[in-house]
Amino acid sequence: MSHDISHLISRLINGPIPLRQVNFADASTPAPAQATQVDFPRLEIVLEGMLVDSCIVGDAALMAQHDVLYVPPGGWTLPQWQSPVTTLSVLFGKQQLGFSVSLWNGVTLQTLARQHVARRGPRVGSFLLQALHEMQMQPQQQQTARLIATGLLSHCADLLGNQTQTASRSQALFDAVRDYIDVNYALPLTRESVALVFLISPNYLSHLFQKTAAVGFSEYLNRTRLEHAKYLLKCYDLKVKEVAHACGFVDSNYFCRLFRKNSALSPSEYRRQYRTDN
Secondary structure, eight states: OOOOOOHHHHHHHHHOOOOOOOOEEOSSSSOOOOOOOOOSEEEEEEEESSSEETBBSSOOOOEOOTTTEEOOOEEEEEEEEESEEEEEEEESSSSSSEEEEEOOOOSSSSEEEEEEEEOTTTTHHHHHHHHHHHGGGGOOHHHHHHHHHHHHHHHHHHHHHHHHHHHHHHHHEEEEHHHHHHHTTSSSOOHHHHHHTTTOHHHHHHHHHHHHSSSHHHHHHHHHHHHHHHHHHHHHOOOOOHHHHHHTOOOOHHHHHHHHHHHHHHHHHHHHHHHHOO
16 A cells, blocks of 8 residues: 555545445543543544444444544544554644544554644634534534545545655756856845745845755855866866866855865965875
């Protein structure tokens, strides 16, 4: 089974086996010891295998493949594993949705996948949650309950898809900025000037580098300039000051300090060592 959460949700919505029974957790009784209890509503879905949960209202405590359990805010669950079973949990927090895929292999409970995605506004999806919450009063209306649960999963798939698209756009923008720096490193680039080229804010540019490359904009720019400086030192007999200016460093003293910090050698020492080794 794939552990990709988007793929799993897509199969629940569009796959050959539709959602089956929608169960409701009992929120009227105190949570027993070792029960899982949270302040936000959640869905628990059996992907493979079977389990029994004493929290389920009514007599149908057994959950099989593609059965759904709605747990209201403050509700609890206490699953009893009947056999190896894989479950998908969706937690509807105020600011984000949390997804986790878990496997009980007969001995231990393992987390196979975990993901979070931001909600688009506090009301998006809340009407479906409210509708499912009210279905607790009419648990026999299974067709309606399944439609609402499927709608919630479609909402989750939409959020996950948008997150993927946003990440893809961020990566494409980062690649474009990186290519621009690699070509124009010798110019007097600043965070503000590069952000202006790409019509984004300087703060977002910094965020883009930290998120995508785990490095600051200035550090990346200096690394790029230093790599080109090393090439010039190895291949040409330029003065150190000329190398610094050719690589975009206005202050040659600053260039020398940065070069030594990066390579543990001064520019002149680096040139001598390279030519001695070769």
